[in-house]
Amino acid sequence: MAVSSTSGEEDHGFTSEESSSEDEEEEEELGPAQQSSKAGFFAYHVGADGKTPSFFSDPFCVADFRKPALLQFLPRVAAAAAIFAFGLYVNNVSQAWLQQNMAGYYEKNWVPVPPVNTTVILWDVTFASLPYVKSTKPADAFAGGAPMFVMLRFFVVPGPRSLRWTILCRWLVMWGILWFGRAFTIISTPLPNPDPTCVPKISFPDNIFLEAWANLPIVPMYPDELTCQDVLYSGHTVALTLNTMVILKYIRTAPWFPSNSSTRWCSTSTVFNVLGVVMLLMGYYFIVASHFHYTIDVLVGAVMTVLVFNMYHFIIKVSMLRKRKSRLCISPFFRWLERPAKDLKCWRRRAAEVLAQLHHDDDIIHGLENGVLN
Structure with a gap:
């Protein structure tokens, strides 16, 4: 300004x-x-x-659905959704390629040692130190629960201090960037799957592009698609970390009640921060302890998410300064995307x-x- x-x-x-x-x-x-x-x-x-x-x-926040607001935000939401869909599809192409070309690779080259393991599993500090959790359902619950909370809290019932469309755009863009980055890390150095119980379910084994499409969550005809070769970095960790960071930041920025905006140590904001960190650590534990991912998968996923989240919010602030000569070639896009952000x-x-x-x-x-x- x-x-x-x-x-x-x-x-x-x-x-x-x-x-x-x-x-x-x-x-x-x-x-x-x-x-x-x-x-x-x-x-x-x-x-x-x-x-x-x-x-x-x-x-x-009915005002978000009035014509002026919709005309202003819908093109931006569509652009953000396109970024998310593109990143997710590229990630799925990498997953399909890995499943097609890497399935059985380590088993053929490294002889398994039953009954200790039926597949090649790398040594992991968490596997060796913490109790094994037999089911991956707790990990799925944490990774799926965080996005559900974000959607309910900020998109369904945001309250009169709503930043519904602004948060939705940022949420989709950041998640799309993380999916896109994951497409390259999972394929650059494929690690052997630490979960011997994983059984792939593939509908198009000879076409990675159709398989990537079938693996999209919006395709209802193939609800059980599953690949088992994509490990580093953890998509569950990204979902949990990104949505927890969104919650912790925007609970205060778009609060239901004024007390939620307090920066004092003894406040509801502090309670949410503590609960968020506890839930985050518990989610990390279940992801690794169930041998769903290696510790390094979770560590890299968390670091990548924190970097993307903070870098995104830094870039949009720099873009909105509207300097005469910006060195960021993406500034015009972010300036357009974030123009209505209150x-x-x-x-x-x-x-x-x-x-x-x-x-x-x-x-x-x-x-x-x-x-x-x-």
């Missing part, structure tokens, strides 16, 4: 490269009460009358205020220095 003075715009790198209609759109979405610096980072939670709306006044608009206003204050302080310091020197 451009600062009030022209000199401030030039000094701090803010420009007006976007049209005046966009600026008017921003002013319309953030009213005078919301623009007040006293409202802080969560200014978009304040209504036009300066009051914070009650959760029970609009738990489903949280970024408030952040940009705050950033402009801080930069303007720094500029003002610099002028005072230079004036004092010149006075002393003279």
Whole structure:
């Protein structure tokens, strides 16, 4: 957001490269009460009358489904969904190729030692140190429960302080990027499957592209598709970690109640943070202890997810600064994708205020220095 003075715009790198209609759109979405610096980072939670709306006044945030909001967000949701679908499909192609070309490879080259194991399994510190969990159902429950909570909390019942479409776009893009990255890691150095009970279910063994399509979750004709050669990094870990990070960040950013936004140590935010970390660690344990994945699969999956999550939020902030010469070739796309995001608009206003204050302080310091020197 451009600062009030022209000199401030030039000094701090803010420009007006976007049209005046966009600026008017921003002013319309953030009213005078919301623009007040006293409202802080969560200014978009304040209504036009300066009051914070009650959760029970609009738990489903019907305003998100009005025509202006839909016209603004649906193209962006479609673009984000396309990124997610592309990343997932490329990942599935890699899985299908691995199943077609790597099944039985290690068994043929490394003789198994029954009854200790019926397939080749690498030594793993968690396998050797922690009790074995016979079922993979707890791992599936944790990996599937986190996305379900995100969808219920932020997309179905977001409350009047909704960031429904903004979070949905970010969620899809980040997950799509992680699927795309996984497509290369699982195929670059395929590890032997640590789960000897895994039995592949393939409908198109001679066509990896059709098999990748059949393995998509939106294809109902093939609900039981399963590959057993994709190990590093863990998709379960990505699902659990990404959705936990979304929950911990946006529970505070798009809260049901004002108390959820508190940054104090003794607050509901702290409770959610502690519970989130505990659930995350429990999920990691069940993924590895059930021998569903090696420890390294979980470790790399978690690190990749944290990097993508933080890098994404860094990039969109850099893109929204609207500098004259951006070194990020993807900035125009992210600027378009994030243009209606209320949280970024408030952040940009705050950033402009801080930069303007720094500029003002610099002028005072230079004036004092010149006075002393003279």
